Amino acid sequence: MITFILNNKTIKTSEHSGTTLLDFVRYQQRLTGTKIGCREGDCGACTLLVGTHNGNTMEYQSITSCISPLGNAHGKHIVTIEGTNLKDKLTTAQEAMKANYATQCGFCTPGFVVALTGFALSNSDKNYTNAIDAISGNICRCTGYKAIEKAAHQVVKKLNNNTNTTFDWLIENQFIPEYYKSIPQRLKDIETKDLEQPKGKYVSGGTDLYVQQADNLADNDVHLIAEKDYLKGITIENGICTIGTNATVSDLWNHKKLNTLLPNLRKHLKLVSSEQIRNMASLGGNLVNASPIGDMTIFFLSLNSNITILNTEEKERTIALKNFYKGYKTYDLKEEELLKSIQFKLPSKQSYFNFEKVCKRTHLDIASVNSAIHITIENNVILEAHVSIGGVAAIPKYLHETSAFLVNKSLTLDTIIEANQILQKEVSPISDVRGTSDYKRLLARQLFFAHFTTLFSEQFTLKDFIQHA
Known part of the structure; x- marks a missing residue:
């Protein structure tokens, strides 16, 4: 039985847990102030608040309810526009x-x-x-x-x-309104045992799956994993960051230590969807979505990340993320296996990280091409380099040859221009709604150069590259 508080009312329902929260609110509860717009999480007309009781505090986040499964509301406080109203006056x-x-x-x-x-x-x-x-x-x-x-x-x-x-x-x-004061205790008083989970498609935040398969997920069994504690958390130990695959982009955004180690982290993450989506989309879901332009996939590829995979017998295996993708929307994940965590070595004082993205609008859009780099420099020599790029191949692309070429080279204009020539041989973009293949090759070049003009602005300008490329 799915149990939660909807505005000021306790809900217990046996509705299918894969139904969207939006449909339950509008059609079952007749709270029609929440609107149906795009059903893809893009317009925000269906925005709700989700309140989670953490110990002695409540944490509220906004989500787009059109792509959120009802079962993820279990044990939470869900607020619609009606639940914000005051009596006889405006908020x-x-x-x-x-x-x-x-x-x-x-x-x-x-x-x-x-x-x-x-x-x-x-x-x-x-x-x-x-x-x-x-x-x-x-x-x-x-x-x-x-x-x-x-x-x-x-x-x-x-x-x-x-x-x-x-x-x-x-x-x-x-x-x-005043009833909010009662919510923490009422959530404590609700006995919210873990939902009985049938065997079915694994769903965490659901932000991509529900865009593509909302009706199918509402009619068939789903196995919701968003509240599984063993898939949560961000830990830093011995120079290694380990991120549970249920962590969201907002979890990275709010992590103080990571923001210290990656000073431009929020600047980069702001290019990833909207706040509502960042609050709900899981990082593991981004990886297994296997989109060739998945922003966080490109992000973690450049950090030379490893991923730990867990099966139903609780046996684990760890592989390099750059070896995970085998072809378009195919990857090294067996049936009933789950991504458990992502691990990467934290940047040192000599290392630099950058993420770039080009799309039709600056925010809340899918990339035409995106790219990231993690590079370590000492005495103007490149000791380590990891470059990734999206939108130019059938998979999220780790540039093996380009990265290998850069290692032990001096950080010079000639080195970078020659590396771009290798990059162009590694990519194979196709023409589609986001641009022609020639346009994407141009973007790949410009974003690669942009990494260096951004990270080493005292050494390089875009004009230098244009003149010599």
């Missing part, structure tokens, strides 16, 4: 949208209000940049985004960078 987020004329047809408005409410509830710094990030997955087609940005600014102003945004403070300042 702070609602009032900000109204005061700034940030709504026209109103279809997208509930998603924006829920996302801004989630921002107020979050543990992030209450500044304007984070507020805009919070609504990065919400699209409005008719009002004009500046009015919505002004609404976000009004919310930030009322928060006044208050780090002590307790339920009491948020209730007093009309961000949330």
